[in-house]
Amino acid sequence: MNLKKYTDYxxxxxxxxGMKSEQELATIKEISTVFHISQEHLRKVVHNLTKLELIESIRGRNGGIRLAKPAEEINVGQLVRILENDFVLLECFNKETNHCIISPACTLKHVLNKALMAFFQVLDEYTLKDLINNEQELRKLMGI
Structure with missing residues (x-):
């Protein structure tokens, strides 16, 4: 399985x-510079995260973005489910397009479905706060 770049971004x-203090704002330009991602891609990502009420955008000369809720309330598993729209790992996962002749007797789909559920079970155990617990190390790597 491969998550989309959009989810990664x-x-x-x-x-x-999430590493910014309540008074600090992140900017698209800063994020673009740190991660070497085009500002245009980031504008789309930020717009969507704002619509999802995960971040809020502050307009103006000294504007930027900040989390709209505490980092410990942003669940990684829920976020990935929202951002990804295709968890059809095999043809047989979609009854409408399944043409595999062994599908009725095949156990592979059950094994892969179990693995997919385990994947989400692990992601559900983590929040954004967990992803930034090593903030000092992350700051060094990001140069911020």
Whole structure:
């Protein structure tokens, strides 16, 4: 399974933003510089995270973004479920497009479905706060 770049970028935006104090704001330019992601991509990501009420955008000369809720309230598993829309690992996961002749007797789909559920079970155990517990190390790597 491969998560979309959009999900990756969203998580990075939240990680950097989550490391800011309540008075500090992150900016798209700063995030772009730190992660080497185009500002245009980030604008779309920030817009969506704002719509999801995970971050809030402050306009103006000294504007930027900040978390809209505490980092410990942002669950990684829930976020990935929202941002990803395709968890069809095999053809047989989609009854409408499944043409596999062994599907009725195949146990592979059950094994992979169990693995997918385990994947989300692990992600559900973590919040954004957990992802930024090593803040000092992250700051060094980001150069902030």
């Amino acid at each position: 969203s998580l990075r935006v939240l990680i950097l933003t």
